Amino acid sequence: MDQATETFMAHRNLLFTVAYEMLSSASDAEDVLQETWLRWADIDQETVRDARAFLVRITTRQALTRLRTLRRRKESYVGPWLPEPLLTAPDVAEDVELADSVSMAMLLVLETLTPTERAVFVLRDVFDLTYDEIAQAVEKTTTAVRQTAHRARTHVAARRPREAVSPTQSRDALAAFQQAVETGDLQRLLDMIAPDVVLLTDGGGVVRAALEPVIGAEPVLNVLSKLTSTTLQPAQINGHPALILRTTDKIDTVLALRLEGDLITHLYAIRNPEKLSHLAHKTSVAR
Template identity: 60%
Template structure:
């Protein structure tokens, strides 16, 4: 049992990252890890050639089962759905590949994939798992996995951010955004927001939020400023590292209200993602240890 425990602890952060990128939910990823451990503890380790690969396989299968259940659950979700944000350590933003793969923008792209496509894409493109290993994990032939991977890659490439953006670029854009917002500066917001920017807010039916995405810089800016002018409250913002990138944490009347992440392209904000659903904010007290290895 000690050997099984040591292996699980060694790869726990990797397994959590795999499950989170497949599910977009830290709570469900933690449940998957519990299920993985229960199955791992019953494995005859003498028969396991590659323990890391075996653990990733178990995690993938459990995450796939949960993902199919979650998709049915999301059909009745109130309002727009966003991934559960993760508070990550500052060094996560220094790993460009990791930060890009778990950004809010990329996680939303992954949501458009079917469960098996998402599993194959995550394992191959994010974690560089071989086709044979992926085939065992998802119950397909290696040839089928190659076809799925190709199709998923094309789908994602057509929707993912066009270029990699540095931590400093994201921070600078968010800094300009929050200063313009605090000053009620409409022109300042229009300067930092790209013309086709989109605001998505997730209240989960528990907090007030826009029922549908708001598109266009002018509409987004006026919506944000209008909400602040109408509200009888005070608010503050602070930077945090969320999903490997800079984000803004909002406090309203001294209480933590939510997290806003951004997608930035050529210095301007093309997407704003505001998570207010309190059930999705529980992982923002302690930094999650995430890794691609």
């Protein structure tokens, strides 16, 4: 490989993760990487002092442009919108901060930020870029970036899960949940879910899904009781244990859980076929 290609490939996983955390879409993140590569290939490599920072800057600007387009698209989306799930390697869960940053719960929190707030939060709190580097990436002053980072951090802190759950707790909870669904043990399921549990189903208007959040233990239990005829396969989705639901050897749904303490407070069911295409292979994410 030539120098430009070798440098780009060395940072590719990090750049994909930056784009994915800003867009919550693997397909759009891949498009951003393609745009980043085209711009990078035209640069005189001798003029670049810090290739990592330079590539992150290009990726961030491309992602910001696409993020504003995606926001308009989401306004007309049919039913709840959920992030595009990634099949991740087991070692992602070992990096607690990385796993948290790509989790369904965190990505949905990031959706509530403005595009600039999201970019600043991701670059500062996840990838630990300096304020000066972030200022160049988002084309703001360093002072403005500091203020934006504080505002975004406060916003995220108020909405993220109140207490951390260990990978072991997550695996045990998922195993118990899977067994209860497969055996039809409704009482055990009722004991595992919070009274005000929320189920979001994303069908994108393509496949059947609830058009509004399903709220409350009994309504959610009614939905879960219909999964007994489906094959459930444990998997690492976005750095956390989740279930892949299959029908006739085809992926039908990805079901992710959000735990707080010993109870499941949120269930995320991604059914839109367009969002399940990346599950054919593991996706590498990195900080």
